[in-house]
Amino acid sequence: MKYLLMIAGDESAAEHANDGCGGWSEEMVERGVVTGGAGLYPPTEATTVRVRENELLLTDGPFAETKEQIGGFVLIDCADLDEAIEIAAKHPAASYGTIEIRPVLEPPPGVV
Amino acid sequence: MTYAEVFRAEWGQVVATLIRMTGNWELAEECAQEACAAALERWPRDGVPDKPGAWLTTTARNRAIDWLRREAVGAAKLQEVAAMTYEPETPAYDVPDDRLRLMFTCCHPALAMEARVALTLRTLAGLSTAEIARAFLVGETTMSKRLTRAKQKIQNAGIPYRVPPAHLLPERTPAVLAVLYLLFNEGYSDVTRGTLTEEGIRLARLLVQLMPDEPEAAGLLALMLFHDSRRSTRLSPDGVLITLDEQDRTRWDSALITEAEHLLDRTLQRRSPGPYQVQAAIAACHAIARTAADTDWPQIAGLYAQLPQTPVVALNRAVAIGMADGPAVGLALVDQLAAGSLAGYHLLPAARADFLRRLDRRTEAAAAYREAAELATTDADRSYLEKRLAEVSVQS
Incomplete structure:
Protein backbone atom coordinates (compact mmCIF):
# COMPACT_ATOMS: atom_id res chain seq x y z
CA MET A 1 0.00 0.00 0.00
CA LYS A 2 1.12 3.54 -0.71
CA TYR A 3 0.73 6.26 1.90
CA LEU A 4 1.53 9.93 2.18
CA LEU A 5 2.91 11.01 5.52
CA MET A 6 2.12 14.68 6.06
CA ILE A 7 4.32 16.09 8.76
CA ALA A 8 2.78 19.06 10.52
CA GLY A 9 3.70 21.26 13.43
CA ASP A 10 2.96 24.63 14.97
CA GLU A 11 5.37 27.60 14.85
CA SER A 12 7.68 26.07 17.43
CA ALA A 13 8.37 23.22 14.98
CA ALA A 14 10.39 25.69 12.85
CA GLU A 15 13.33 25.37 15.24
CA HIS A 16 13.61 21.72 14.14
CA ALA A 17 13.75 22.67 10.43
CA ASN A 18 17.43 21.85 10.07
CA ASP A 19 17.57 18.97 12.54
CA GLY A 20 17.70 16.27 9.90
CA CYS A 21 15.93 13.01 10.57
CA GLY A 22 18.33 11.38 13.00
CA GLY A 23 18.96 8.30 10.92
CA TRP A 24 15.30 7.80 10.10
CA SER A 25 15.73 8.47 6.36
CA GLU A 26 18.72 6.14 6.13
CA GLU A 27 16.84 3.34 7.89
CA MET A 28 13.71 3.74 5.77
CA VAL A 29 15.61 4.01 2.48
CA GLU A 30 17.52 0.90 3.52
CA ARG A 31 14.20 -0.87 4.14
CA GLY A 32 13.05 0.25 0.72
CA VAL A 33 9.80 1.82 1.94
CA VAL A 34 10.46 5.48 1.02
CA THR A 35 9.55 6.48 -2.51
CA GLY A 36 9.76 10.27 -2.19
CA GLY A 37 9.49 13.25 0.08
CA ALA A 38 10.94 16.58 1.12
CA GLY A 39 11.00 19.21 3.82
CA LEU A 40 9.25 22.50 3.05
CA TYR A 41 9.79 26.20 3.63
CA PRO A 42 7.33 27.63 6.17
CA PRO A 43 3.77 28.65 5.10
CA THR A 44 4.84 32.34 5.02
CA GLU A 45 6.55 31.47 1.72
CA ALA A 46 3.43 29.79 0.30
CA THR A 47 1.37 30.99 -2.66
CA THR A 48 -2.15 29.66 -3.12
CA VAL A 49 -3.66 29.25 -6.58
CA ARG A 50 -7.32 29.02 -7.64
CA VAL A 51 -8.86 29.36 -11.08
CA ARG A 52 -12.52 30.44 -11.08
CA GLU A 53 -14.38 31.27 -14.30
CA ASN A 54 -11.06 31.36 -16.13
CA GLU A 55 -9.67 33.90 -13.73
CA LEU A 56 -6.43 33.19 -11.91
CA LEU A 57 -6.72 34.03 -8.21
CA LEU A 58 -3.51 34.18 -6.21
CA THR A 59 -3.21 34.49 -2.45
CA ASP A 60 -0.14 35.02 -0.34
CA GLY A 61 -0.06 32.29 2.28
CA PRO A 62 -1.31 28.75 2.93
CA PHE A 63 -4.81 27.48 1.98
CA ALA A 64 -5.88 27.13 5.56
CA GLU A 65 -4.90 29.38 8.45
CA THR A 66 -4.53 26.66 11.02
CA LYS A 67 -2.21 26.45 13.97
CA GLU A 68 -0.52 23.36 12.59
CA GLN A 69 1.00 23.63 9.13
CA ILE A 70 2.62 21.07 6.89
CA GLY A 71 6.39 21.21 7.13
CA GLY A 72 7.27 18.21 5.06
CA PHE A 73 6.01 15.04 3.46
CA VAL A 74 7.15 11.52 2.73
CA LEU A 75 5.70 9.04 0.28
CA ILE A 76 6.01 5.46 1.47
CA ASP A 77 5.12 2.07 0.08
CA CYS A 78 4.68 -0.61 2.74
CA ALA A 79 2.63 -3.65 3.73
CA ASP A 80 -0.30 -2.09 5.56
CA LEU A 81 -1.46 0.62 7.97
CA ASP A 82 0.32 -1.03 10.92
CA GLU A 83 3.66 -0.71 9.13
CA ALA A 84 2.82 2.86 8.07
CA ILE A 85 2.05 3.71 11.72
CA GLU A 86 5.33 2.17 12.83
CA ILE A 87 7.25 4.18 10.18
CA ALA A 88 5.48 7.44 11.10
CA ALA A 89 5.93 6.90 14.85
CA LYS A 90 9.68 6.49 14.39
CA HIS A 91 10.01 9.82 12.56
CA PRO A 92 11.62 12.43 14.84
CA ALA A 93 8.85 14.95 14.03
CA ALA A 94 6.27 12.64 15.66
CA SER A 95 7.74 13.56 19.05
CA TYR A 96 7.07 17.32 18.69
CA GLY A 97 4.61 17.65 15.77
CA THR A 98 1.83 15.59 14.22
CA ILE A 99 1.99 13.14 11.34
CA GLU A 100 -1.09 12.41 9.29
CA ILE A 101 -1.11 9.15 7.33
CA ARG A 102 -3.21 9.23 4.17
CA PRO A 103 -3.61 6.22 1.91
CA VAL A 104 -2.86 7.09 -1.70
CA LEU A 105 -5.78 6.61 -4.07
CA GLU A 106 -4.78 3.95 -6.57
CA PRO A 107 -6.16 4.59 -10.06
CA PRO A 108 -8.67 1.96 -11.17
CA PRO A 109 -7.32 -0.54 -13.75
CA GLY A 110 -7.03 0.99 -17.24
CA VAL A 111 -6.60 4.57 -16.02
CA VAL A 112 -3.04 5.89 -16.22
CA MET B 1 -31.08 -24.33 20.32
CA THR B 2 -33.36 -22.50 17.93
CA TYR B 3 -32.13 -21.76 14.43
CA ALA B 4 -31.74 -18.11 15.38
CA GLU B 5 -29.50 -19.11 18.31
CA VAL B 6 -27.39 -21.32 16.04
CA PHE B 7 -26.99 -18.45 13.58
CA ARG B 8 -25.98 -16.06 16.34
CA ALA B 9 -23.47 -18.54 17.75
CA GLU B 10 -21.90 -19.25 14.35
CA TRP B 11 -22.18 -15.82 12.71
CA GLY B 12 -18.80 -14.45 13.83
CA GLN B 13 -16.97 -17.54 12.61
CA VAL B 14 -18.69 -17.52 9.22
CA VAL B 15 -18.09 -13.80 8.62
CA ALA B 16 -14.51 -13.99 9.91
CA THR B 17 -13.66 -16.85 7.57
CA LEU B 18 -15.29 -15.18 4.59
CA ILE B 19 -13.43 -11.91 5.19
CA ARG B 20 -10.15 -13.81 5.24
CA MET B 21 -11.03 -15.57 1.99
CA THR B 22 -12.44 -12.62 0.05
CA GLY B 23 -10.97 -9.55 1.74
CA ASN B 24 -14.40 -8.01 1.21
CA TRP B 25 -16.36 -7.15 4.38
CA GLU B 26 -19.65 -6.33 2.70
CA LEU B 27 -19.57 -9.50 0.61
CA ALA B 28 -18.71 -11.58 3.69
CA GLU B 29 -21.75 -10.28 5.58
CA GLU B 30 -24.08 -10.68 2.63
CA CYS B 31 -22.98 -14.26 2.00
CA ALA B 32 -23.31 -15.11 5.70
CA GLN B 33 -26.83 -13.69 5.56
CA GLU B 34 -27.64 -15.76 2.47
CA ALA B 35 -26.24 -18.90 4.10
CA CYS B 36 -28.61 -18.39 7.05
CA ALA B 37 -31.52 -17.91 4.64
CA ALA B 38 -30.53 -21.15 2.85
CA ALA B 39 -30.38 -22.94 6.20
CA LEU B 40 -33.92 -21.80 7.03
CA GLU B 41 -35.05 -23.52 3.83
CA ARG B 42 -32.99 -26.68 4.08
CA TRP B 43 -32.70 -27.54 7.77
CA PRO B 44 -36.42 -28.02 8.47
CA ARG B 45 -36.46 -30.56 5.65
CA ASP B 46 -33.04 -32.26 6.00
CA GLY B 47 -32.41 -31.71 9.71
CA VAL B 48 -29.68 -29.56 11.31
CA PRO B 49 -26.25 -30.72 10.09
CA ASP B 50 -23.72 -32.17 12.60
CA LYS B 51 -21.52 -29.13 12.25
CA PRO B 52 -23.91 -26.30 11.51
CA GLY B 53 -21.06 -23.76 11.52
CA ALA B 54 -19.14 -25.69 8.86
CA TRP B 55 -22.33 -26.02 6.80
CA LEU B 56 -22.98 -22.28 6.99
CA THR B 57 -19.36 -21.43 6.19
CA THR B 58 -19.28 -23.73 3.14
CA THR B 59 -22.61 -22.41 1.88
CA ALA B 60 -21.51 -18.79 2.38
CA ARG B 61 -18.20 -19.53 0.68
CA ASN B 62 -19.94 -21.03 -2.34
CA ARG B 63 -22.13 -17.91 -2.61
CA ALA B 64 -19.00 -15.77 -2.48
CA ILE B 65 -17.35 -17.82 -5.22
CA ASP B 66 -20.46 -17.49 -7.41
CA TRP B 67 -20.51 -13.74 -6.86
CA LEU B 68 -16.80 -13.30 -7.54
CA ARG B 69 -17.12 -15.40 -10.74
CA ARG B 70 -19.91 -13.16 -11.98
CA GLU B 71 -17.97 -10.03 -11.11
CA ALA B 72 -14.54 -11.28 -12.17
CA VAL B 73 -13.18 -9.14 -14.96
CA GLY B 74 -9.41 -9.26 -14.78
CA ALA B 75 -7.13 -12.26 -14.63
CA ALA B 76 -6.16 -11.37 -11.07
CA LYS B 77 -9.78 -11.72 -9.94
CA LEU B 78 -10.11 -15.09 -11.60
CA GLN B 79 -7.01 -16.24 -9.79
CA GLU B 80 -8.60 -15.15 -6.51
CA VAL B 81 -11.66 -17.21 -7.30
CA ALA B 82 -9.51 -20.19 -8.23
CA ALA B 83 -7.62 -19.93 -4.96
CA MET B 84 -10.89 -19.90 -3.00
CA THR B 85 -12.28 -22.86 -4.86
CA TYR B 86 -9.37 -24.98 -3.66
CA GLU B 87 -9.71 -23.92 -0.05
CA PRO B 88 -9.73 -27.22 1.85
CA GLU B 89 -13.19 -28.07 3.20
CA THR B 90 -12.81 -28.72 6.91
CA PRO B 91 -9.72 -26.90 8.21
CA ALA B 92 -11.23 -23.62 7.01
CA TYR B 93 -13.83 -23.95 9.73
CA ASP B 94 -11.84 -25.21 12.66
CA VAL B 95 -9.06 -22.62 12.57
CA PRO B 96 -10.04 -20.46 15.54
CA ASP B 97 -7.81 -17.60 14.48
CA ASP B 98 -10.28 -16.01 12.10
CA ARG B 99 -12.53 -14.73 14.86
CA LEU B 100 -9.56 -13.40 16.81
CA ARG B 101 -8.31 -11.74 13.66
CA LEU B 102 -11.73 -10.18 13.20
CA MET B 103 -11.79 -9.01 16.81
CA PHE B 104 -8.42 -7.27 16.56
CA THR B 105 -9.31 -5.69 13.23
CA CYS B 106 -12.68 -4.39 14.46
CA CYS B 107 -10.93 -2.93 17.52
CA HIS B 108 -8.02 -1.35 15.62
CA PRO B 109 -7.05 1.95 17.27
CA ALA B 110 -7.12 3.72 13.87
CA LEU B 111 -10.94 3.41 14.06
CA ALA B 112 -13.03 5.70 16.26
CA MET B 113 -14.23 4.03 19.48
CA GLU B 114 -17.91 4.17 18.46
CA ALA B 115 -17.02 2.55 15.13
CA ARG B 116 -15.07 -0.22 16.87
CA VAL B 117 -17.98 -1.00 19.13
CA ALA B 118 -20.55 -1.02 16.31
CA LEU B 119 -18.37 -3.11 14.03
CA THR B 120 -17.69 -5.67 16.74
CA LEU B 121 -21.40 -6.05 17.43
CA ARG B 122 -22.28 -6.34 13.76
CA THR B 123 -19.58 -8.61 12.36
CA LEU B 124 -18.60 -10.66 15.37
CA ALA B 125 -21.71 -10.82 17.52
CA GLY B 126 -24.12 -10.81 14.59
CA LEU B 127 -26.48 -8.13 15.90
CA SER B 128 -28.48 -6.45 13.17
CA THR B 129 -27.86 -2.82 12.35
CA ALA B 130 -31.31 -2.00 13.78
CA GLU B 131 -30.49 -3.76 17.06
CA ILE B 132 -27.18 -1.91 17.40
CA ALA B 133 -28.86 1.41 16.58
CA ARG B 134 -31.44 0.77 19.33
CA ALA B 135 -28.75 -0.17 21.84
CA PHE B 136 -26.88 3.08 21.22
CA LEU B 137 -29.98 5.22 20.95
CA VAL B 138 -29.27 6.46 17.43
CA GLY B 139 -31.25 6.12 14.21
CA GLU B 140 -30.76 3.08 12.00
CA THR B 141 -29.52 5.23 9.09
CA THR B 142 -26.88 6.83 11.30
CA MET B 143 -25.70 3.44 12.51
CA SER B 144 -25.72 2.01 9.02
CA LYS B 145 -23.53 4.89 7.81
CA ARG B 146 -21.20 4.46 10.76
CA LEU B 147 -20.73 0.78 9.91
CA THR B 148 -20.20 1.43 6.21
CA ARG B 149 -17.65 4.14 6.93
CA ALA B 150 -15.75 1.88 9.30
CA LYS B 151 -15.61 -0.96 6.76
CA GLN B 152 -14.50 1.47 4.07
CA LYS B 153 -11.71 2.77 6.23
CA ILE B 154 -10.47 -0.75 6.97
CA GLN B 155 -10.32 -1.46 3.26
CA ASN B 156 -9.04 1.91 1.99
CA ALA B 157 -6.54 2.65 4.73
CA GLY B 158 -5.12 -0.87 4.63
CA ILE B 159 -5.85 -1.92 8.21
CA PRO B 160 -4.45 -5.45 8.21
CA TYR B 161 -6.77 -8.40 8.85
CA ARG B 162 -4.71 -10.25 11.39
CA VAL B 163 -3.85 -10.86 14.99
CA PRO B 164 -1.05 -8.34 15.62
CA PRO B 165 2.47 -9.72 15.96
CA ALA B 166 3.76 -10.30 19.50
CA HIS B 167 5.50 -6.93 19.82
CA LEU B 168 2.24 -5.07 19.11
CA LEU B 169 0.03 -7.21 21.38
CA PRO B 170 0.78 -5.25 24.59
CA GLU B 171 -0.70 -2.09 23.04
CA ARG B 172 -3.42 -3.72 20.94
CA THR B 173 -4.92 -6.19 23.42
CA PRO B 174 -6.07 -3.41 25.79
CA ALA B 175 -7.92 -1.85 22.83
CA VAL B 176 -9.92 -5.07 22.37
CA LEU B 177 -10.57 -5.39 26.11
CA ALA B 178 -11.72 -1.77 26.26
CA VAL B 179 -14.34 -2.35 23.55
CA LEU B 180 -15.72 -5.43 25.32
CA TYR B 181 -15.78 -3.67 28.69
CA LEU B 182 -17.52 -0.65 27.19
CA LEU B 183 -20.19 -2.95 25.72
CA PHE B 184 -20.70 -4.59 29.07
CA ASN B 185 -20.87 -1.30 30.95
CA GLU B 186 -23.26 0.35 28.52
CA GLY B 187 -25.68 -2.49 29.20
CA TYR B 188 -24.93 -2.68 32.91
CA SER B 189 -25.46 1.00 33.67
CA ASP B 190 -28.83 0.99 31.94
CA VAL B 191 -30.88 -2.17 32.37
CA THR B 192 -33.07 -1.34 29.39
CA ARG B 193 -30.03 -2.06 27.23
CA GLY B 194 -29.16 -5.37 28.87
CA THR B 195 -28.45 -7.09 25.52
CA LEU B 196 -25.12 -5.26 25.51
CA THR B 197 -24.15 -6.86 28.82
CA GLU B 198 -24.84 -10.32 27.40
CA GLU B 199 -22.87 -9.60 24.23
CA GLY B 200 -19.97 -8.22 26.27
CA ILE B 201 -19.83 -11.44 28.29
CA ARG B 202 -20.25 -13.66 25.24
CA LEU B 203 -17.39 -11.94 23.42
CA ALA B 204 -15.18 -11.92 26.54
CA ARG B 205 -15.73 -15.70 26.83
CA LEU B 206 -14.71 -16.04 23.22
CA LEU B 207 -11.59 -13.94 23.77
CA VAL B 208 -10.58 -16.03 26.79
CA GLN B 209 -11.01 -19.16 24.68
CA LEU B 210 -8.97 -17.67 21.81
CA MET B 211 -6.26 -16.09 24.00
CA PRO B 212 -5.95 -18.54 26.90
CA ASP B 213 -2.56 -17.10 27.89
CA GLU B 214 -3.74 -13.49 28.21
CA PRO B 215 -4.33 -12.87 31.93
CA GLU B 216 -6.17 -9.58 31.40
CA ALA B 217 -8.76 -11.26 29.15
CA ALA B 218 -9.54 -13.70 31.95
CA GLY B 219 -9.49 -10.81 34.42
CA LEU B 220 -12.03 -8.92 32.36
CA LEU B 221 -14.33 -11.94 32.05
CA ALA B 222 -14.13 -12.57 35.80
CA LEU B 223 -14.95 -8.92 36.45
CA MET B 224 -17.99 -9.10 34.17
CA LEU B 225 -19.23 -12.32 35.78
CA PHE B 226 -18.91 -10.94 39.31
CA HIS B 227 -20.95 -7.89 38.31
CA ASP B 228 -23.46 -9.94 36.39
CA SER B 229 -24.03 -12.28 39.36
CA ARG B 230 -25.78 -9.36 41.08
CA ARG B 231 -27.89 -8.44 38.10
CA SER B 232 -31.26 -9.53 39.46
CA THR B 233 -30.76 -7.77 42.80
CA ARG B 234 -29.72 -4.37 41.54
CA LEU B 235 -33.17 -2.92 41.03
CA SER B 236 -36.36 -2.91 43.05
CA PRO B 237 -39.54 -4.11 41.28
CA ASP B 238 -40.41 -0.45 40.60
CA GLY B 239 -37.03 0.28 39.02
CA VAL B 240 -35.16 1.97 41.88
CA LEU B 241 -31.43 1.26 42.21
CA ILE B 242 -30.52 -0.94 45.18
CA THR B 243 -26.97 -0.32 46.40
CA LEU B 244 -24.57 -3.16 47.25
CA ASP B 245 -25.13 -2.92 51.00
CA GLU B 246 -28.88 -3.34 50.63
CA GLN B 247 -28.97 -6.06 47.98
CA ASP B 248 -30.37 -9.48 48.86
CA ARG B 249 -27.13 -11.46 48.81
CA THR B 250 -28.92 -14.79 48.90
CA ARG B 251 -30.18 -14.00 45.40
CA TRP B 252 -26.75 -13.37 43.92
CA ASP B 253 -26.00 -15.97 41.24
CA SER B 254 -23.64 -18.31 43.08
CA ALA B 255 -22.79 -20.31 39.94
CA LEU B 256 -21.49 -17.16 38.23
CA ILE B 257 -19.58 -16.15 41.37
CA THR B 258 -17.94 -19.59 41.60
CA GLU B 259 -16.99 -19.48 37.93
CA ALA B 260 -15.55 -15.97 38.29
CA GLU B 261 -13.59 -16.97 41.42
CA HIS B 262 -12.01 -19.97 39.69
CA LEU B 263 -11.14 -17.88 36.69
CA LEU B 264 -9.60 -15.13 38.80
CA ASP B 265 -7.67 -17.53 41.06
CA ARG B 266 -6.14 -19.31 38.08
CA THR B 267 -5.26 -16.01 36.44
CA LEU B 268 -3.72 -14.41 39.51
CA GLN B 269 -1.42 -17.43 39.81
CA ARG B 270 0.31 -16.24 36.65
CA ARG B 271 1.57 -13.25 38.65
CA SER B 272 1.06 -10.89 35.75
CA PRO B 273 -1.46 -8.48 37.24
CA GLY B 274 -3.24 -5.74 35.34
CA PRO B 275 -6.13 -3.33 35.86
CA TYR B 276 -8.88 -5.82 34.94
CA GLN B 277 -7.55 -8.47 37.31
CA VAL B 278 -7.35 -5.87 40.09
CA GLN B 279 -10.93 -4.71 39.43
CA ALA B 280 -12.06 -8.35 39.40
CA ALA B 281 -10.33 -8.83 42.74
CA ILE B 282 -12.26 -5.86 44.13
CA ALA B 283 -15.51 -7.32 42.80
CA ALA B 284 -14.54 -10.64 44.41
CA CYS B 285 -14.19 -8.95 47.83
CA HIS B 286 -17.83 -7.88 47.56
CA ALA B 287 -19.01 -11.19 46.14
CA ILE B 288 -17.58 -13.32 48.97
CA ALA B 289 -18.70 -11.07 51.84
CA ARG B 290 -21.67 -12.82 53.45
CA THR B 291 -23.13 -9.54 54.68
CA ALA B 292 -22.34 -5.95 53.78
CA ALA B 293 -20.75 -5.53 57.22
CA ASP B 294 -18.34 -8.40 56.48
CA THR B 295 -16.87 -6.55 53.49
CA ASP B 296 -13.08 -6.31 53.66
CA TRP B 297 -12.84 -2.56 53.00
CA PRO B 298 -9.12 -2.17 53.88
CA GLN B 299 -8.35 -4.83 51.27
CA ILE B 300 -10.57 -3.05 48.71
CA ALA B 301 -8.90 0.31 49.43
CA GLY B 302 -5.50 -1.36 48.93
CA LEU B 303 -6.61 -2.82 45.61
CA TYR B 304 -7.88 0.56 44.38
CA ALA B 305 -4.44 1.97 45.19
CA GLN B 306 -2.95 -0.49 42.66
CA LEU B 307 -5.05 0.88 39.79
CA PRO B 308 -4.04 3.85 37.64
CA GLN B 309 -5.35 6.82 39.67
CA THR B 310 -8.01 8.24 37.36
Missing part, protein backbone atom coordinates in the same frame (compact mmCIF):
# COMPACT_ATOMS: atom_id res chain seq x y z
CA PRO B 311 -10.47 10.62 39.09
CA VAL B 312 -13.14 7.86 39.23
CA VAL B 313 -10.70 5.38 40.76
CA ALA B 314 -9.61 8.03 43.28
CA LEU B 315 -13.26 8.54 44.25
CA ASN B 316 -13.85 4.81 44.71
CA ARG B 317 -10.69 4.55 46.75
CA ALA B 318 -11.80 7.45 48.96
CA VAL B 319 -15.13 5.71 49.52
CA ALA B 320 -13.40 2.42 50.42
CA ILE B 321 -11.09 4.18 52.89
CA GLY B 322 -14.12 5.94 54.37
CA MET B 323 -15.88 2.60 54.79
CA ALA B 324 -12.77 1.19 56.51
CA ASP B 325 -11.77 4.18 58.68
CA GLY B 326 -15.08 5.94 59.26
CA PRO B 327 -17.29 8.48 57.49
CA ALA B 328 -15.35 11.57 58.73
CA VAL B 329 -12.16 10.30 57.04
CA GLY B 330 -14.14 9.39 53.89
CA LEU B 331 -15.81 12.79 53.71
CA ALA B 332 -12.49 14.63 54.01
CA LEU B 333 -11.04 12.56 51.16
CA VAL B 334 -14.09 13.00 48.92
CA ASP B 335 -14.06 16.76 49.58
CA GLN B 336 -10.47 16.92 48.35
CA LEU B 337 -11.63 15.52 45.01
CA ALA B 338 -14.50 17.98 44.60
CA ALA B 339 -12.46 20.66 42.86
CA GLY B 340 -11.11 18.29 40.21
CA SER B 341 -12.36 16.91 36.93
CA LEU B 342 -15.22 15.02 38.61
CA ALA B 343 -17.42 18.14 38.58
CA GLY B 344 -20.78 17.13 37.11
CA TYR B 345 -20.33 13.41 37.95
CA HIS B 346 -23.31 12.39 40.06
CA LEU B 347 -21.46 9.81 42.11
CA LEU B 348 -19.28 12.50 43.68
CA PRO B 349 -22.13 14.32 45.50
CA ALA B 350 -23.74 10.91 46.07
CA ALA B 351 -20.64 9.73 47.95
CA ARG B 352 -20.50 12.99 49.94
CA ALA B 353 -24.19 12.66 50.76
CA ASP B 354 -23.70 9.13 52.01
CA PHE B 355 -20.88 10.06 54.39
CA LEU B 356 -22.84 13.12 55.61
CA ARG B 357 -25.85 10.89 56.27
CA ARG B 358 -23.69 8.47 58.26
CA LEU B 359 -22.37 11.46 60.26
CA ASP B 360 -25.99 12.51 60.86
CA ARG B 361 -25.41 15.91 59.17
CA ARG B 362 -28.82 15.70 57.55
CA THR B 363 -29.28 19.17 56.09
CA GLU B 364 -25.97 18.95 54.25
CA ALA B 365 -26.72 15.36 53.24
CA ALA B 366 -30.06 16.45 51.77
CA ALA B 367 -28.38 19.17 49.72
CA ALA B 368 -25.80 16.70 48.40
CA TYR B 369 -28.46 14.07 47.54
CA ARG B 370 -30.44 16.77 45.72
CA GLU B 371 -27.36 17.76 43.72
CA ALA B 372 -26.60 14.12 42.88
CA ALA B 373 -30.19 13.42 41.80
CA GLU B 374 -30.08 16.37 39.42
CA LEU B 375 -26.88 15.06 37.83
CA ALA B 376 -27.94 11.38 37.64
CA THR B 377 -28.13 9.99 34.10
CA THR B 378 -30.50 7.02 34.55
CA ASP B 379 -33.95 6.82 36.10
CA ALA B 380 -32.86 4.03 38.46
CA ASP B 381 -30.05 6.15 39.93
CA ARG B 382 -32.24 9.24 40.19
CA SER B 383 -35.05 7.37 41.94
CA TYR B 384 -32.61 5.91 44.44
CA LEU B 385 -31.09 9.30 45.24
CA GLU B 386 -34.55 10.87 45.60
CA LYS B 387 -35.55 8.07 47.97
CA ARG B 388 -32.50 8.80 50.12
CA LEU B 389 -33.23 12.52 49.94
CA ALA B 390 -36.75 11.91 51.23
CA GLU B 391 -35.40 9.77 54.10
CA VAL B 392 -32.93 12.36 55.39
CA SER B 393 -35.47 15.14 54.91
CA VAL B 394 -38.22 13.38 56.92
CA GLN B 395 -35.96 12.60 59.86
CA SER B 396 -34.56 16.13 60.21
